[in-house]
Amino acid sequence: MDEITAPRRSSIHPSTTQHRRSSFGTADVPLSAYFSSLAVDLPQLTLYNRVSQELQEWIEKSKEDFAADDEDALQVTPELFREYAMADEEGRRELFNHLTLIRHNMRGKARAEWYEWKLKWISGLRQTAEEHIQLLESDAEILHDYNTRADALIPERERECAAVKLQLEQDQAEVDEVEKDDQEYLNDLKVSIAEQNIEVDTLKGEVADANAQLQWIEEKLKQLELENTQLEAQAKEHKRVQNLQESGKGSEIFKLQTELEALQTLHQLRIVKVKPDLFQFDYASTVRISIPCNDLVPRASEIAWRRLDFSSRGKTKDAFPALGDHLVEATIKHVSQTKSETLGQVVRSVITHWSSCAQVRSQIRFLNAKFPTTVETKERSGDFEATALVIFPSVKGSAQISFEFTKEIVVMWPSSIGELGCSVKSVRGPVSQAKIAERVLGRLREATPTENQEVLLDACLHAMELFDAV
Numbered sequence: 001m002d003e004i005t006a007p008r009r010s011s012i013h014p015s016t017t018q019h020r021r022s023s024f025g026t027a028d029v030p031l032s033a034y035f036s037s038l039a040v041d042l043p044q045l046t047l048y049n050r051v052s053q054e055l056q057e058w059i060e061k062s063k064e065d066f067a068a069d070d071e072d073a074l075q076v077t078p079e080l081f082r083e084y085a086m087a088d089e090e091g092r093r094e095l096f097n098h099l100t101l102i103r104h105n106m107r108g109k110a111r112a113e114w115y116e117w118k119l120k121w122i123s124g125l126r127q128t129a130e131e132h133i134q135l136l137e138s139d140a141e142i143l144h145d146y147n148t149r150a151d152a153l154i155p156e157r158e159r160e161c162a163a164v165k166l167q168l169e170q171d172q173a174e175v176d177e178v179e180k181d182d183q184e185y186l187n188d189l190k191v192s193i194a195e196q197n198i199e200v201d202t203l204k205g206e207v208a209d210a211n212a213q214l215q216w217i218e219e220k221l222k223q224l225e226l227e228n229t230q231l232e233a234q235a236k237e238h239k240r241v242q243n244l245q246e247s248g249k250g251s252e253i254f255k256l257q258t259e260l261e262a263l264q265t266l267h268q269l270r271i272v273k274v275k276p277d278l279f280q281f282d283y284a285s286t287v288r289i290s291i292p293c294n295d296l297v298p299r300a301s302e303i304a305w306r307r308l309d310f311s312s313r314g315k316t317k318d319a320f321p322a323l324g325d326h327l328v329e330a331t332i333k334h335v336s337q338t339k340s341e342t343l344g345q346v347v348r349s350v351i352t353h354w355s356s357c358a359q360v361r362s363q364i365r366f367l368n369a370k371f372p373t374t375v376e377t378k379e380r381s382g383d384f385e386a387t388a389l390v391i392f393p394s395v396k397g398s399a400q401i402s403f404e405f406t407k408e409i410v411v412m413w414p415s416s417i418g419e420l421g422c423s424v425k426s427v428r429g430p431v432s433q434a435k436i437a438e439r440v441l442g443r444l445r446e447a448t449p450t451e452n453q454e455v456l457l458d459a460c461l462h463a464m465e466l467f468d469a470v
Helices: 014-023 031-075 079-086 089-181 183-246 248-266 321-338 343-370 407-411 433-446 455-468
Strands: 269-275 278-283 287-294 304-307 373-377 384-392 397-405 421-428
Touching: 031 089, 079 089, 287 343, 304 321, 321 343, 321 373, 321 407, 343 373, 343 384, 343 407, 343 455, 384 455, 397 433, 397 455, 421 433, 433 455
Parallel strands: none
Antiparallel strands: 269 278, 278 287, 287 304, 373 384, 384 397, 397 421
């Protein structure tokens, strides 16, 4: 952009503005001329301001980029410079000609882009001017219609006003005549009206006081009814507890129910429905599992699940919802393949598998907190990959580190942490994929089933240290 030599031309010829200024004086400029000028000049000035700000920001950013490129060029000699230095005289001449052609081509492209942008800009200004001119013409027609109708109505309204004034003078004359004839009667009537107004105001005050008192009584009645309802509910609850405590069987049931709730809280499991043909329970307040049964004998191949709606409970939004559904489906498939014969075995199998899934999800959440992470699931095989984008500031490079989770690794986690696979893909900069993969796998192999907290995050940080030491 700095080397563009295309001339800048105004979208409006100066002679037009000079003619427009000379054709009107300062005092006799019509309002339509102001509107036309605003419709054309104001968008142009706004656009000039915006373009100048963007160009200034682009110039500042370009200066920073040039300074950074100069520093990089001082540290590492570009390949083109070395080729030019090593070439002979004829090779330098050919290379110089090629670079000159490339420069002329780039300048030609820049000029073409500039002319295309300016053409679009001028077309937009013309379209805006035409739209505002059409609006002004429409407003002028409407105003002309209003003026015509007003001119037609004014004489009739003047005649009506004159008639009303004449009638008012006649009425005023009659009133003056009546006041002269019976002034004492009128004074008595005025006094009587004033006394009646005072009495009416007094009655209005009494009515307002009565309404306020009635409203207070109604609020007090509602409060008493609410207290009565609460007292009745407390009395019923106390009576129920008393009956449970008085009967030995009820007390034992109450104790067992308390223990059952404690166990459900401990295992994050809440039993919803128990029937001979259906057993339902919620796990971790996130999914509901339905197990069809035949006289409480589970049919593991027909297990179904659905996600619970916990948006109203203040739960944190799942960062990887697709992974959650994938793990639930994998759990259902795993349970159906274990051939469990009792409900206890099915529930234990679900809890054991989900415990491993929860630890895997925790590792991915820790990784996502430091590096941008994406998860790609494979429906057929039941496997998935967690890919983190790791940036190496010391070498101005970045790479994608993918952790490959098979369904066998997820089921046996964290005992299977040593079998976790890893692949590295270079995105930018001089980074060695093999060294990064070796560094990450080395850290994974150091982890144990008892000491694996944040192992994925630690492995990526371990890989970053490889280039920090360079």
